Amino acid sequence: MIATSTPSPLRLAIIGGGFTGAVLAIHAVRASTGPLDIVVLEPRAELGRGVAYSTRDRSHRINVPSDRLDITAGESGAATAWLHAHGILPDPESEDTTGAYVPRADYGAYIGDVLARTLAAAAGRVRLRHLRTTATDVRDSDGTWTIVTQAGERVAADRVALCFGHAVPALPCRLGPGVAEAAHFVADPWAADALAGIGPESSVLVVGTGLTMADVVTSLGARGHHGKITAVSRRGLLPKTHGVFKMDLDVTGGQRPATALELLRMIRRQIAAADPALGWHPVVDSLRPALPDLWGGLPADEKRRVVRRLLPFWEVHRFRIAPQIQAALAHAQAEGRLTVERATITGLDLGADGRLEAELRRGRGETERRRFDAVVLCTGPERDVARNPLVAALLADGTASLDTVGLGLAVDRRSRVRDASGQSRPGLYAFGPMTRGSFGEMTGAPDIAQHIERTVGGLLAGET
Structure with a gap:
């Protein structure tokens, strides 16, 4: 054998x-x-x-x-x-x-x-x-x-x-003494019971206006929160909601953009020519399978230009939110509970009354200080x-x-x-x-x- x-x-x-x-x-x-x-x-x-x-x-x-x-x-x-x-x-x-x-x-x-x-x-x-x-x-x-x-x-x-x-993610701004230890400062919104310290009438500053912000606002609403929520980001962009799903469009037409601008113009042309009944969603979704080849053909400087100038706009169109989440955000905005602003947070301090004082910088460089009962960081992954x-x-x-x-x-x-x-x-x-x-x-x-x-x-x- x-x-x-x-x-x-x-x-x-x-x-x-x-x-x-x-x-x-x-x-x-x-x-x-x-x-x-x-x-x-x-x-x-x-x-x-x-x-x-x-x-x-x-x-x-x-x-x-x-x-x-x-x-x-x-x-x-x-x-x-x-x-x-x-x-x-x-x-x-x-x-x-x-x-x-x-x-x-x-x-x-x-x-x-x-x-x-x-x-x-x-x-x-x-x-x-x-x-x-x-x-x-x-x-x-x-x-x-x-x-x-x-x-x-x-x-x-x-x-x-x-x-x-x-x-x-790293902290987006300077933290004054006592801020990091405050129960109403939420550095990690995904931690267990992260929002438990936020009362139903608390005024809340949410730093970031993307998908994590949408989750936090929805969670607060489900917990019975009815206080004012202010969401800030540099551009104030909100995630888009879904439309018709279709991924078989010929978005490139054999084109190979050599610059970030050519890539942007190609996408805009395709959206302008899209069937109005379908809208822009199929163009964005159909671009995904072609993106590795298009991306690989861009010079390094042009890739960096895409990341620096276009990435935030791509992300809100590409990473969309469920219709239920979009409806919750729209309802909160219509009721005046949610306000979205363009601003960058540059500092957080703990006031004598226990509230958090945020230093916010506007687009033209002017700054203001505003107080909130709670602050939640939603700046996304590092x-x-x-x-x-x-x-x-x-x-x-x-x-x-x-x-x-x-x-x-x-x-x-x-x-x-x-x-x-x-x-x-x-x-x-x-x-x-x-x-x-x-x-x-x-x-x-x-x-x-x-x-x-x-x-x-x-x-x-x-x-x-």
């Missing part, structure tokens, strides 16, 4: 177990044929949730209808079917003419369940370990990677995938990815480099991390929002899932 040896399992380490990390694990298991040993480093108790889907607030809804949230190309309608099977749908409060916008916690539960079922189907061939810790360093030694954890543990891997989100200690370590030793616009890590089209010399590092990958500066866009859940599905085969094969 001839003895046969069992091949050693491929060791895959996934750093970050939110949506991106969980979807990578799912696709890696499905695409693999041999034994696979996965370790996920994620401090949260549940995989697949991350910041976005850990919220338990039922007023926090996914900002994409459920029929567009499938994570596998060949399983159209899988997310919606799961929601129906688990009694989450039908739900009049979630459903709109453009689709079902369920609470984000429910979508997080869906991702976790898909991961569990995928692992169960591959039992005996695949093992997954969840280490509730963070990584502080990733080192390459002759093709084998070593991950150093916060506790000093070392994890060996053949492939490493960086799937964590950005760091908590754009300086180097503030993450692990990224800082990778940059310091040349293992990784920043993209040309400074939004995240530089990766090639297969998501392999580029080192300080610009070369792709075999075995080291990055996925999710930290790669948006390399692709032009990589923040929405559907985009992340599709990219992972396209590239996971190369990761498993160890392409060089």
Whole structure:
């Protein structure tokens, strides 16, 4: 009898177990044929949730209808079917003419369940370990990677995938004595019971006017808050709401804009020529699949010009809010409870009466000081990815480099991390929002899932 040896399992380490990390694990298991040993480093108790889907607030809804949230190309309608099977749908409060916008916690539960079922189907061939810790360093030694954890543990891997989100944003302004410790100063709106210290009649300053602001205003309303809310940002832009979903328009027409201005003019021409019954939404959505090629063709200076001049306007059109959230914001504005202003906060002080005094600078440089009962920071994710200690370590030793616009890590089209010399590092990958500066866009859940599905085969094969 001839003895046969069992091949050693491929060791895959996934750093970050939110949506991106969980979807990578799912696709890696499905695409693999041999034994696979996965370790996920994620401090949260549940995989697949991350910041976005850990919220338990039922007023926090996914900002994409459920029929567009499938994570596998060949399983159209899988997310919606799961929601129906688990009694989450039908739900009049979630459903709109453009689709079902369920609470984000429910979508997080869906991702976790898909991961569990995928692992169960591959039992005996695949093992997954969840280490509730963070990584502080990733080192390459002759093709084998070593991950150093916060506790000093070392994890060996053949492939490493960086799937964590950005760091908590830096404070946007100077804080006077006692401000950081005040119960009514909310630096992290995602923390448990973050808004508990805000009374129903409190006047509230929200710093930021994007998606996080929309969640905070909606949450306050659900808690019975009826005081005045002032939301400020440099441009005072609010997220747009959804329209008709259509992604098959030929937006580029074979054009390859060479400058930021040409790119802007191309989009404006397409919107002007769009069917009035459809509006601008299909143009923006149809641009997404073409964006990696368009972005890759722009010179570095023009990419930086897009980020500096156009990114805020792109984001409010691209990252839209659920109709239910839009209705809540519009209602609050109509009642006079919500006011949106163009201003930059430059300082916060604690007054003798315990209220917070904000120093606000207007567009022309004039400043004013106004008092509020509470202040909530909603400035969005940190754009300086180097503030993450692990990224800082990778940059310091040349293992990784920043993209040309400074939004995240530089990766090639297969998501392999580029080192300080610009070369792709075999075995080291990055996925999710930290790669948006390399692709032009990589923040929405559907985009992340599709990219992972396209590239996971190369990761498993160890392409060089």
